[in-house]
Amino acid sequence: MKIEHVVLRVVQALRQGNLSVFAGAGLSMPAGYVDWKGLLQPLASELGVDIDRETDLVAIAQFYYNSKGQNRTRLSQRIIDEIGVSVFPTKNHEILAGLPIGKYWTTNYDALIEKALERAGKVADVKHDIGQIATTKANRDSVVYKMHGDASLPQKAVLIKDDYERYAEERGPFVTALSGDLVEQTFLFLGFSFSDPNIDYILSRVRLRLQGNQREHYAIFRERSKGDGESEEDFSHFKARQDLVIADLKRFNIQVVLVKEYSDITLFLERVEALFRSPRWFLSAGCSNFEPWGESEVSNFMRKLGAILIDNGIHIHCGLGLGIGNALLTGALEQVYRSSEPRVEKHLTLRPFPRFIDDDVKRAELWTAYRKQLISGCGYAIFIFGNKIQDQTTLVANGMIEEFEICLKSGVIPLPIGATGWASREIMRRLRGLPTWKLMPSTIQAAVEGLQHEVESLELLLHPITELIKSIER
Numbered sequence: 204m205k206i207e208h209v210v211l212r213v214v215q216a217l218r219q220g221n222l223s224v225f226a227g228a229g230l231s232m233p234a235g236y237v238d239w240k241g242l243l244q245p246l247a248s249e250l251g252v253d254i255d256r257e258t259d260l261v262a263i264a265q266f267y268y269n270s271k272g273q274n275r276t277r278l279s280q281r282i283i284d285e286i287g288v289s290v291f292p293t294k295n296h297e298i299l300a301g302l303p304i305g306k307y308w309t310t311n312y313d314a315l316i317e318k319a320l321e322r323a324g325k326v327a328d329v330k331h332d333i334g335q336i337a338t339t340k341a342n343r344d345s346v347v348y349k350m351h352g353d354a355s356l357p358q359k360a361v362l363i364k365d366d367y368e369r370y371a372e373e374r375g376p377f378v379t380a381l382s383g384d385l386v387e388q389t390f391l392f393l394g395f396s397f398s399d400p401n402i403d404y405i406l407s408r409v410r411l412r413l414q415g416n417q418r419e420h421y422a423i424f425r426e427r428s429k430g431d432g433e434s435e436e437d438f439s440h441f442k443a444r445q446d447l448v449i450a451d452l453k454r455f456n457i458q459v460v461l462v463k464e465y466s467d468i469t470l471f472l473e474r475v476e477a478l479f480r481s482p483r484w485f486l487s488a489g490c491s492n493f494e495p496w497g498e499s500e501v502s503n504f505m506r507k508l509g510a511i512l513i514d515n516g517i518h519i520h521c522g523l524g525l526g527i528g529n530a531l532l533t534g535a536l537e538q539v540y541r542s543s544e545p546r547v548e549k550h551l552t553l554r555p556f557p558r559f560i561d562d563d564v565k566r567a568e569l570w571t572a573y574r575k576q577l578i579s580g581c582g583y584a585i586f587i588f589g590n591k592i593q594d595q596t597t598l599v600a601n602g603m604i605e606e607f608e609i610c611l612k613s614g615v616i617p618l619p620i621g622a623t624g625w626a627s628r629e630i631m632r633r634l635r636g637l638p639t640w641k642l643m644p645s646t647i648q649a650a651v652e653g654l655q656h657e658v659e660s661l662e663l664l665l666h667p668i669t670e671l672i673k674s675i676e677r
Contacts, residue, residue, distance in 0.1 A: 204458045206471060209421050214478045216389035217302060223384055224299060226309040226316060229394025229425075233465065234290045236313055242285055243267075246277070261400065265364035279357035286312045287354040292319035295393070298472040300325065301580070302479060306384060307347045310361075310399055312354040316347050324576075332359070336376040350377045350401070367400050378405055385409045385418065392422035392457070393468065397448060406455045417456040423468050424449070426461040480582035481675065484517045485615060486531065487606045489524035489626075490588040492597040496661055501588075502530040504661035508587075509534030511665060513542065513550050515672045520552045520577050527588065528555070552577070574606055575613070583675065584610045585668075586619040589626020600626045611639060618671065621655035622664055631655055650674045 216222035228238040239260045246267045247254040257263055264278065271277060292300070296319035299307075307316050320327040328340035331349035352360035361370060371378055382405055384390075397403070410417055427445045429438040449459045462468060493501045509531040512519055519535060521528065532553065539550045554577055560566035578584065589603040603626035610617050616639060621631040631651075634640045640648070650671040658664060 204421075204460055206460050206462070209458065209460050210471065210474050210478060212389070212419070213391055213421060213475050217304070217475070217479050220303065220305065221388050222302075222304055223306040223308060223388040223390050224304055225390050225392045225395055226307060226311060227393065227395030228311060229396070229465070230293075230295060230309075231311050231313050231315055231394070233293045233295070234313075234315055236290065236311075236315075237285050242281055246281065258398070260398075261362075261364055261367060264362050268363045268365070275358055275363075278362055279360070282312055282354055282357035282360055282362075287357070290315070292316075292322065294469050295472055297322070298469070298476050302476060303580075305345055306388060307345060308381060308384070308390075309347070309349055310351045310395075310402070312349070312352060312357070312360055314354070320345055320347070329353075331356070333374055333376045336380065348377065348380065350374070350381065361401070370401050371404070378408075381405050382409055385420070386413070387418070389418060390420040390457075392420065395422065397422075397452065406457075410455055420455070420457045422452065422457055422459045423471060424459050424461050425465055425467075426463055428463075477582060480580060480615075482516055482518055483581045483583075484512065484519060485578045485581040485584040485606070485610070486512075486519055486521040486587070487524070487584055487603050488521075488527055488531070488587040488589070489600045489603060490526040490590060491592040492590050493526070498526075500661055501527060504664070505530035505587075506534035506537075507662075507665055508668065509536075510538040511669055512672075513538035515669065515676075517672065518550055518552065520581050521554075522574070522577055523553060523555045524588075525591070570602070571605065571609075574602075574609055578606065578609050578613055578615055581610075581613075581615050583616045583618055586617060586627045586630050588623045589630075590624070599629055603627075604629065607633070611637070616643070618651055619654075620664060620668070622658050623661070628655075646674050646677070647671070 213222060228236070232238055240254050243260055243263050244254045247257065247263050250263070250266055250270060252263060252266075254260075254263065268275060268278060290313075292315045296315050300316075300319035300323040309316060317327040317329050325344035326340060326342050327345050327347050328343040329347045329349065330336055331353035350361070354360075361367065361374070378401075385405070386409060395402075424445070427438075427442045429435075449461075452459060460471075462471065488505070490501055496504075505527045509519070513535050519531075521531065523529070523532060532551075535551055536547065539545055539547055542550070544550075554573065556570060556573060557566075560569065584606070586603060586607065589600040590597050591600045592598070607617055607619075607626075607630045609615075617630060617634055619627045619631040619634060621628040643651075650667065653667050654664060654671065
């Protein structure tokens with residue numbers, strides 16, 4: 204499949220809340236962990252076997268186990284030495300953790316997924332033993348199924364042929380849970396080679412039971428390229444084999460996207476993230492001095508703006524800024540109840556700021572954390588007005604400036620409506636000198652520039668804002 208089609212379908216699954224990720228060793232290798240060949244290479248060398256000429260790595264692990272009088276100590280030690288060490292999650296893990304993915308499945312023993320989720324402020328319910336399947340961690344955001352075990356308990360890891368042969372009997376709940384998820388969830392396979400016999404068995408069970416009605420899933424493969432020193436004959440063999448694997452996966456309705464480099468997986472995930480976040484806009488606005496338009500015109504403008512944003516499919520994240528928040532909310536809610544999907548939570552994320560905190564330092568700290576959470580997950584941020592009155596003097600709202608800075612750090616694209624003055628005008632002045640502005644498509648730049656000129660009536664801004672939204676959609 205073309206990569207842009209898969210991006211769209213993955214984003215659709217995310218929005219519907221039914222995307223799951225299946226992570227293989229290839230997702231962990233950029234962090235510094237070895238793949239199966241790297242794990243077993245010294246053991247294969249002891250056996251007098253060239254690991255690079257082997258395809259059945261489970262058999263190699265079994266042969267080593269047999270050679271040690273069916274003792275697992277050395278195998279367990281390899282897992283501890285290579286995967287028990289702590290490393291940081293990769294960019295790919297961080298992107299995934301920032302998305303609303305409810306379930307992760309992996310054959311890896313490492314803790315990179317759960318670490319990334321923790322760093323993203325999420326609660327991971329990790330299950331690497333059947334005794335954990337029936338329990339639920341309170342307030343969990345994601346479930347991480349480690350179907351082959353965890354590096355913390357290497358002696359229980361699924362590694363040798365004996366383990367695979369007993370898997371359905373000893374770890375049956377994992378088989379049942381994965382089979383169910385493959386029916387109900389859309390899977391994105393990353394860094395997975397599909398050489399694992401357990402997965403092949405489970406996919407086959409699902410295929411036979413659904414008889415050609417399987418859910419569509421997606422996998423990202425690095426296209427086989429000719430290695431340094433590799434003969435033309437060997438390259439042709441492995442390239443042909445990859446083509447056959449891709450064709451065979453269609454039996455399970457798994458569509459494969461080929462990328463040239465592993466770094467292209469990051470680009471793919473960044474594209475998914477950007478497209479998923481794009482309809483979510485943070486609205487930063489506050490107004491205590493309504494001049495030169497007057498409070499009535501400002502309120503009317505904000506009410507109509509709220510309706511326009513909802514009507515154009517924007518999910519508004521907002522803290523209900525002083526002076527204008529209620530007008531925005533009114534217009535947005537009116538449009539929500541006129542829409543075909545009148546559930547407020549589908550269109551609005553509203554979090555009024557807590558104001559009754561006497562300690563200025565504590566209040567500032569809380570508001571910063573509050574802003575970061577509210578902005579998180581948005582693709583764009585629109586800045587309107589931005590003034591406050593202090594000691595009878597009208598000042599630029601420093602809270603909006605802070606929100607602008609948070610947006611830059613979070614990858615959220617700022618869209619200041621400088622025509623409304625104050626913080627919005629200052630934000631536009633700063634934005635013009637930043638890479639974020641220079642990297643914007645020229646059509647979006649032009650649409651934003653058109654919203655910087657002073658207007659006699661705020662009503663004149665509504666059409667250009669609508670055109671800006673459409674330009675971003677295109």
